[in-house]
Amino acid sequence: MKNIKVYNTEQLDNVRQSGKILSHTLVLLQESLRSGISTLELDRIAEDYIRSSGAEPSFQNYNGYKYSICTSINEESIHGMPRKDKILKDGDIISIDVGVRFNGMCTDAARTFAIGEISDEAKHLIQITEQSFFEAIRGLKAMSKVGDIGERIENYIRVNSTYSIVDRYFGHGVGEKVHEDPLIPNFIPPKKSIPKLKEIVRTRLPLHSVIAIEPMINMGVKDLKTASDKWTAITVDGKLAAHYENTLIILENGVEVVTLTNN
Numbered sequence: 001m002k003n004i005k006v007y008n009t010e011q012l013d014n015v016r017q018s019g020k021i022l023s024h025t026l027v028l029l030q031e032s033l034r035s036g037i038s039t040l041e042l043d044r045i046a047e048d049y050i051r052s053s054g055a056e057p058s059f060q061n062y063n064g065y066k067y068s069i070c071t072s073i074n075e076e077s078i079h080g081m082p083r084k085d086k087i088l089k090d091g092d093i094i095s096i097d098v099g100v101r102f103n104g105m106c107t108d109a110a111r112t113f114a115i116g117e118i119s120d121e122a123k124h125l126i127q128i129t130e131q132s133f134f135e136a137i138r139g140l141k142a143m144s145k146v147g148d149i150g151e152r153i154e155n156y157i158r159v160n161s162t163y164s165i166v167d168r169y170f171g172h173g174v175g176e177k178v179h180e181d182p183l184i185p186n187f188i189p190p191k192k193s194i195p196k197l198k199e200i201v202r203t204r205l206p207l208h209s210v211i212a213i214e215p216m217i218n219m220g221v222k223d224l225k226t227a228s229d230k231w232t233a234i235t236v237d238g239k240l241a242a243h244y245e246n247t248l249i250i251l252e253n254g255v256e257v258v259t260l261t262n263n
């Protein structure tokens with residue numbers, strides 16, 4: 001894990017502006033949610049807004065992906081593809097993942113939203129997933145270990161719920177590219193896990209590195225399967241899945257979350 005990039009002041013300012021455009025996109029998407037809208041319409045809203053802000057949707061053309069956002073409904077965890085015939089209805093939950101590139105710098109963030117009235121259980125899943133992110137960044141700063149992140153997420157989830165943490169996908173470095181080193185597990189690697197993972201959790205995050213932390217929490221079992229579209233990752237037991245992600249800059253005494261939507 002010698003490849004963690006650190007960025008200069010100008011690049012970090014572009015990360016901040018990229019994050020601002022992304023958070024505004026998330027707010028606009030949230031305001032656009034209603035029963036009857038298709039996920040393709042949401043994709044169009046996001047793309048138009050990102051481009052009109054002088055930025056680009058960073059997911060487009062990433063590994064052949066054609067869209068600006070990922071839209072994952074109910075048992076879909078991540079990487080759901082926007083479609084004209086995927087129509088939201090009351091009682092659904094939808095995870096929306098957005099990527100922005102501004103002046104060459106990428107940011108990445110996701111939220112899970114409710115459509116109309118949802119069950120208390122579903123509300124709890126969304127809330128716990130979000131809170132696990134904020135637990136993860138507690139005390140995080142330059143030279144913290146990557147493993148501190150997954151440890152805080154897993155401890156929080158274990159104490160507060162019976163939910164499971166997806167361990168097949170990871171958070172990641174972000175910056176000039178959508179995905180950079182290091183991989184960031186959202187969980188504590190089991191004793192028998194691959195040596196690479198054990199090395200990753202011991203890695204320290206340098207000052208002015210940029211990462212995306214993205215807990216994916218399932219109401220049932222942790223396992224996902226890939227749908228026939230070859231992208232969408234779905235829970236194997238068909239139970240609900242939530243996702244929460246932000247991009248942040250590692251600073252001397254803490255972190256700066258650049259994709260928050262409530263400020």
Ligand code: MF3
Pocket residue numbers: 058059060062063065069070079097098099108109212214245
């Ligand atoms: N946002 C996803 C992540 O957090 C990446 C999306 S993959 C894409 O890692 F192909 F949709 F771009």
Ligand code: CO
Pocket residue numbers: 108109171172212214245
């Ligand atoms: Co990400």
